[in-house]
Amino acid sequence: xxxxxxxxxxxxxxxxxxxxxxxxxxxxxxxxxxxxxxxxxxxxxxxxxxxxxxxxxxxxxxxxxxxxxxxxxxxxxxxxxxxxxxxxxxxxxxxxxxxxxxxxxxxxxxxxxxxxxxxxxxxxxxxxxxxxxxxxxxxxxxxxxxxxxxxxxxxxxxxxxxxxxxxxxxxxxxxxxxxxxxxxxxxxxxxxxxxxxxxxxxxxxxxxxxxxxxxxxxxxxxxxxxx
Numbered sequence: 001x002x003x004x005x006x007x008x009x010x011x012x013x014x015x016x017x018x019x020x021x022x023x024x025x026x027x028x029x030x031x032x033x034x035x036x037x038x039x040x041x042x043x044x045x046x047x048x049x050x051x052x053x054x055x056x057x058x059x060x061x062x063x064x065x066x067x068x069x070x071x072x073x074x075x076x077x078x079x080x081x082x083x084x085x086x087x088x089x090x091x092x093x094x095x096x097x098x099x100x101x102x103x104x105x106x107x108x109x110x111x112x113x114x115x116x117x118x119x120x121x122x123x124x125x126x127x128x129x130x131x132x133x134x135x136x137x138x139x140x141x142x143x144x145x146x147x148x149x150x151x152x153x154x155x156x157x158x159x160x161x162x163x164x165x166x167x168x169x170x171x172x173x174x175x176x177x178x179x180x181x182x183x184x185x186x187x188x189x190x191x192x193x194x195x196x197x198x199x200x201x202x203x204x205x206x207x208x209x210x211x212x213x214x215x216x217x218x219x220x221x222x223x224x225x226x227x
Contacts (some may be wrong), residue, residue, distance in 0.1 A: 024077055031073065080168045108153055108157075108205075111157045120200070123201075126149040139182065139183055193211075
């Protein structure tokens with residue numbers, strides 16, 4: 001007979017739902033350390049065992065990472081994202097680059113056809129933020145700013161399925177970008193994203209797709225860049 005998982009209490013399920021909501025809403029973003037067990041007990045008004053059960057369940061599902069002596073950190077925004085992070089953690093970087101190029105090129109093509117004035121304002125603001133992060137020389141800040149800009153391009157495609165898949169792959173793509181950028185921002189590695197935003201604004205779907213596809217390979221695989 002196969003083993004079955006122990007049945008969780010209804011209260012534990014409620015706590016899991018509350019914690020998941022704080023993750024998916026962005027209140028606890030990826031990389032953030034969540035409140036300590038005693039803090040969650042006080043905040044939620046439940047027993048320590050219930051909090052521990054909920055945290056372990058979310059860790060098992062791939063949303064949280066329990067690090068002894070350090071705390072518990074958010075590593076994914078959904079169960080599917082957690083699965084993808086674990087499944088593709090050791091993937092060939094070239095394959096990740098090819099997947100990212102395919103998704104972002106199609107998203108940019110659609111964004112050029114469907115973007116709204118609100119989308120364009122958002123892209124302008126995030127492009128400015130990305131450039132400021134680059135000028136600051138802070139690699140982690142640049143990675144987050146760059147990833148957020150690309151996420152906004154995908155959102156401007158107004159394809160909910162594409163946006164969900166891209167979001168679920170977010171951790172994998174960020175890890176790839178972080179490894180590609182390294183600890184120090186190198187001037188020769190800077191890639192101008194103003195042309196991508198301009199192509200989307202102009203409604204030039206072919207150019208937007210070409211720009212997005214080229215950016216996705218970063219500086220690690222220059223021979224694979226389109227054009």
